[in-house]
Amino acid sequence: MNPRLLARPSAVIPIACAVQNAFAALEGYFFKLDASNKAIPIAAVTDVPYGLCLLNREDGNEISAGIPGALPPVRVKLGADVTDLRKDLTLRADGSVESDDGSGARVVVARPLETGATGELIEAQLIYPVSFAS
Numbered sequence: 001m002n003p004r005l006l007a008r009p010s011a012v013i014p015i016a017c018a019v020q021n022a023f024a025a026l027e028g029y030f031f032k033l034d035a036s037n038k039a040i041p042i043a044a045v046t047d048v049p050y051g052l053c054l055l056n057r058e059d060g061n062e063i064s065a066g067i068p069g070a071l072p073p074v075r076v077k078l079g080a081d082v083t084d085l086r087k088d089l090t091l092r093a094d095g096s097v098e099s100d101d102g103s104g105a106r107v108v109v110a111r112p113l114e115t116g117a118t119g120e121l122i123e124a125q126l127i128y129p130v131s132f133a134s
Helices: none
Strands: 012-016 030-033 039-041 051-056 062-066 074-077 089-091 097-099 106-112 121-132
Touching (some): 051 074
Antiparallel strands (some): 030 039, 030 051, 106 121
16 A cells, blocks of 8 residues: 555544534534534434544534544443443434444444443444444
């Protein structure tokens, strides 16, 4: 591979926020983009995320975003207990994740690398989002 073609060492990029401080307490949560390519919080379990909020800039105008596909394991916020490493993680309506129950409309976003309780940040490997209809 030609090293001149590598644009960056990983898929962590800055993204402007549509609303200042919208991600003040949302590190480890997934986000989507609005029509202006600005970060907005997830609003439904069927939203297909663009990436994961890794860091909220101090002024609240920008986040460091992890984009699936070229990242080492990251920490994701649990919206429910995760007890089974065999179950991938699906998106919740607030951008956190839970174990995939295999039914209903949902978007699979990551594979857990450890178990954890609701509200914790656990290690996970992001995968390209896969949307399932009900």
